[in-house]
Amino acid sequence: MTKRSGGALLQALTIDRSSRIPIGTQLCCALRELILSSAIEPGQRLPSSRTLANDLDISRTTAIGVYEQLATERLITSRVGAGAYVSEELTASRPIPADPEPSAAAARQSTRLARLMAGASEQFFQRLSHPVEPRAFTTGMPAFDEFPMAVWARLSAKYWREPRNIVLGYPEAGGSMVLRGAIAAHLRTNRGVICRAEEIFIVNGAQEAFHRIGNTLIDPGDKVWFENPGAIGARNALISCGARLVPLSIDSDGIDVAEGLRMAPNFRLAFVTPSHQHPLGVNMSLTRRFELLRAAERAGAWIIEDDYDGDFYYSGRPLPTLKSIDAAGRVIYVGTFSKSLFPALRLGYVVVPPELVGIFNRIAGAILNGAPANLQAIVANFIQEGHFASHVRRMRKIYAERHDIFVEAAQRRLSGLLDVKVTNTGLQTVGVLPHGVDEVEVATRAEARGITVAPIGRFCIDPISTKGLVLGFSGIRPRQIAPGIEILGEVLESLSGKTVVNG
Missing domain, CATH: 3.40.640.10 (Type I PLP-dependent aspartate aminotransferase-like (Major domain))
Structure with a gap:
């Protein structure tokens, strides 16, 4: 007599015994996900409740309860004397998976947007992302440390x-x-x-x-x-x-x-x-x-x-x-x-x-x-x-100090490379680049060195003649400013061919 298959191997299912979520609930959710994602195909035999309990070191009562719940949801069926199987109804009811990499034309054809959003989305511009930890010279960041x-x-x-x-x-x-x-x-x-x-x-x-x-x-x-x-x-x-x-x-x-x-x-x-x-x-x-x-x-x-x-x-x-x-x-x-x-x-x-x-x-x-x-x-x-x-009054003094340190360090290190503007308000300022220096390339190379600067051009609807960088000074501690300026100076020197000697 041929020995019947023990069903799919499900040892990959993990049970977190320290969790407050009952083991039966964890197992039911995990099996449901495997079935709905086609990891276990329609018609495939599942292990018996006894085998499942032994494989996962859980009680058979828990295993039986999980199978009964999935049967109620019509995800599995039981055959007398033959065990439990993934329901073959899923073959007809499950949508055909989409091509993971559809062509642009196919995407436009299959995804119908409202006319207003379809037109608007082409004009959207990606907003600046912010690192988890404030760093030189991310814009719009208050001083978390204060x-x-x-x-x-x-x-x-x-x-x-x-x-x-x-x-x-x-x-x-x-x-x-x-x-x-x-x-x-x-x-x-x-x-x-x-x-x-x-x-x-x-x-x-x-x-x-x-x-x-x-x-x-x-x-x-x-x-x-x-x-x-x-x-x-x-x-x-x-x-x-x-x-x-x-x-x-x-x-x-x-x-x-x-x-x-x-x-x-x-x-x-x-x-x-x-x-x-x-x-x-x-x-x-x-x-x-x-x-x-x-x-x-x-x-x-x-x-x-x-x-x-x-x-x-x-x-x-x-x-x-x-x-x-x-x-x-x-x-x-x-x-x-x-x-x-x-x-x-x-x-x-x-x-x-x-x-x-x-x-x-x-x-x-x-x-x-x-x-x-x-x-x-x-x-x-x-x-x-x-x-x-009190907080605003205190932060005005702190940001004024950081601004002054930033401008002094920039004027000393970046003279001839970037014309940093003095501001009397806000959390950031701008630096104007010499003619011929690509602001996007500066930002790309600076990012690779661990600092963030934003090209002015990314804020423009129509191009403008001024090329430069938006630089935040508020979110970083004073001791971080000079090292950041030094890195930016090295990036600018590599692109402009100029070398600045600190005075």
Whole structure:
């Protein structure tokens, strides 16, 4: 008599006996995955429950229970006197696997995107990736080493001791009124923005703010003035809403309003970073701010003011925000805690004109779930107890010190190789390259040496004549700055053929 096969060998299945997940549940999930992925083919015999139990050193009761569960799910079938088999129904019901490397034409044919997204995706530009550990010269990174973790931990623990109905329920769609009130008070005293808490909406980062504004105010094809070069995240968000971006030049006064009026006088929206133009670092002049406000009022257009790092200035007093001098109610102010606190928060806010409060409330209540309640409560307490003001004041001094060390080291080591600009605000600056040096090649070689620099060109919709690098100085300790500058100097020397002798 021929001995019947013992079924598929399943010793590769692993059981984590230290896990809190029951062994039966682990085994059931693992077998289900093998069956659905075709690792065990339809019609293939499985080992008996006794054999499976012996192979995996588990109880037979557990093995029987797993088989019964999979049979209930119709993934396996039992034949009297013959054992358990993978169900042959899977042959007909399982979709044919897609070609792992389809041609571009086939991909376009098989994947149908909405017309709006299909057109937008071709214009998207990859945002800069950030290393886990801050390094020279990553942009937009606050100083993690200086964040008051003990205070944050105390406020977090305090929140989780609140009644369960407070900490476990759904957050308010438009944001916690306590946090909105705290932000309103901060903006009034620090940025000159006078607004009511009801005009502030809490969002999951500035990117969501741009999406919400675009989806609310833009029809596909509407013209949007956009800084060139400009912020990639905002650019992608507005494109995905159907905006037709009109790239406008940046000069020493900021966005060129006259150029905008020539190219698109009937614009619907303008996006600007007036306090610290991203990425060139220009501070929009007061004259140019009023020009922009007048243009928006005449066109019936809106202005997004992205004040992403306006809390950090190092000399004198900053110019008033657009929002604070907007008499016609055309400015939508967007702020974020990613730079002033830390990016993992993914917490930002939008200050809308009174005319838009009603529609933003309706949208928030209808389709949005709100930012995490615990983060909102902790940030609100952080502001109300005075920690935020103290932190910002302290970080201004630290970033000013890092900026000065960075500029001094760059001027000494990179003279003739890179013209590094002095800035009086923000977390990064730019360096202009000599004619003929490829900014993309510089960035590629620098990355290979363990430092990050961003070509100005990657922020451009239309090419500009200035070639250079965007350089962050805020996220690294002072002792890391000079070694980073040295590496950058070596990269630039290798590409330019010049050699700089330190003075």
